[in-house]
Amino acid sequence: MSASTAPATGRKTLAVLLLVPALAALVLWTFAWPAARIAPRDxxxxxxxxxxxxxxxxxxxxxxxxxxxxxxxxxxxxxxxxxxxxxxxxxxxxxxxxxxxxxxxxxxxxxxxxxxxxxxxxxxxxxxxxxxxxVVALPSGDPRGAVLGASLLPLAIAGAATGAATVLLGLRGARAAATLAGASALAGLTGAALAHGWLGALTGNVWAEAGVLSLTVLAIGATFAGLATALGRPGFGLAAVLTILAGNAFSGMGSAPELLPSGIGLLGQWLPPGAGGTALRSVAFFDGAAAGGPLLVLSLWAAAGLTALALGGRRRTAQAPVPAPAPAATTAG
Missing domain, CATH: 3.40.190 (D-Maltodextrin-Binding Protein; domain 2)
Structure with missing residues (x-):
């Protein structure tokens, strides 16, 4: 190793040594702090x-x-x-x-x-x-609500994978939107088949449940694709924080939004996982009661992400260099 590369390698090593504990502390705080402060608030x-x-x-x-x-x-x-x-x-x-x-x-x-x-x-x-x-009891297939509470992280991962794949594969415009929508629909149908048909954890209209699951995956996937298109690699990190980290920790699905620290529960309901979990609970057990607000939140995230994806694709197309015309062939006299 040359003397010039040694300082650079040392800085990278130090960055890793500092970044990993900081990231672990952030994740632990995000999940553990709300759980440690659960109490009824209004x-x-x-x-x-x-x-x-x-x-x-x-x-x-x-x-x-x-x-x-x-x-x-x-x-x-x-x-x-x-x-x-x-x-x-x-x-x-x-x-x-x-x-x-x-x-x-x-x-x-x-x-x-x-x-x-x-x-x-x-x-x-x-x-x-x-x-x-x-009055409205949990089904015998999930008497403690564990399946419903554990469903958000797989949905977030499915949405993140769909959005990231759409960007990394270079899909744009209508093809990108169709890919996100199609993958989200299949994920929603699969999730409903497992949770409703196999596990018996959901008891509502299976098509409504599949629709909520699909919209949740689409909102998360569109957020990943839109932010990555608009911001580049930092967009993936921001989307992960909003949907996988804070989105799950602040959703209140394991307890209730009103049991989380003041402001955290409300914030969680404005993020896709929290809105998706609340909407799924409504259609699965309460005949859709109070599902309108969460469905609106999911729709806004999906629309914003798809809009950012479309605008980013158009901007890249407009900035693409136009190939120079080939020189005209000369004719021998």
């Missing part, structure tokens, strides 16, 4: 029943400062409808025999357990029992 819950008794329940929930966002309903039917439409995660209904708790483990098994602890726990300490009704 969690939507309902209270139903006669005014005097319902006011008392609302006051009891209000003792957990900042934990619950209490919605009032006239009766048990209205509260149940609110749970089924994803307006609230659960509701406490005042009955002549005492309070009854309505939950939706399909909305979040973690929140369902938290509500049992907050409502039924104090009553059990006093020797009373609070009946609990799981």
């Amino acid at each position: 969690l939507p819950v309902g209270v139903a029943g006669p005014a005097a008794a319902a006011d008392g329940l609302a006051h009891d929930l209000g003792r957990h400062e900042g934990a619950f966002e209490v919605h009032r309903y006239e009766d048990a039917a209205a509260a149940r409808s609110a749970v089924e439409n994803r307006e609230v995660y659960g509701a406490v209904v005042v009955t002549p025999a005492g309070p009854e708790l309505l939950t939706a483990s399909a909305g979040s098994p973690v929140v369902a357990g938290l509500l049992r602890e907050a409502v039924a726990g104090p009553a059990a300490a006093e020797g009373r029992t609070v009946p609990v009704t799981d």
Whole structure:
């Protein structure tokens, strides 16, 4: 090794030694910090029943400062409808025999357990029992919601691979868009077949589930392709942060967005994995209730990525050098 190359090699070695721990720390912080700070923050819950008794329940929930966002309903039917439409995660209904708790483990098994602890726990300490009704239960094929929670990372990887391949293969324009759309559709159909048909973890309309999965993969793939086209190699890194790193860690699929630190859960719902997970939960268990917002977010990411891909392809075409005309052949006189 020559003396001139030794300093360069040393700098590269030092860069690797510093970069790897920094990257590991970033990944660990991104995933571990939200998980370590899980707690209810303005969690939507309902209270139903006669005014005097319902006011008392609302006051009891209000003792957990900042934990619950209490919605009032006239009766048990209205509260149940609110749970089924994803307006609230659960509701406490005042009955002549005492309070009854309505939950939706399909909305979040973690929140369902938290509500049992907050409502039924104090009553059990006093020797009373609070009946609990799981209005929208998880299927027997996935009683803890583990399959749904684990589905985001494979979707993000599939989208990232599709977007990266589109760029690295040099596809442009309509061909690039068609490749992204086709691969995303196949990924969505495959995912729905596995999660719905084989594992029994989803119980909604299988075509709607496949559509949400496909749109999620397309949004992630278009983000990778669009950012890489616009920014070059740094675009791949930025897309990975948005969709694989922060997108998964801030999605709230393992708990609920309202259980993550303030602002993190909301940010996660504006990123493709979080929006895709929420939309999938809605179509799989709640007949599409509250799916409009997440589907809009996915559509915006997909449209923005495809637009960046198209504009980048046109710019490269316009900048391509025009071949010089061949010299005219001379005719011998």
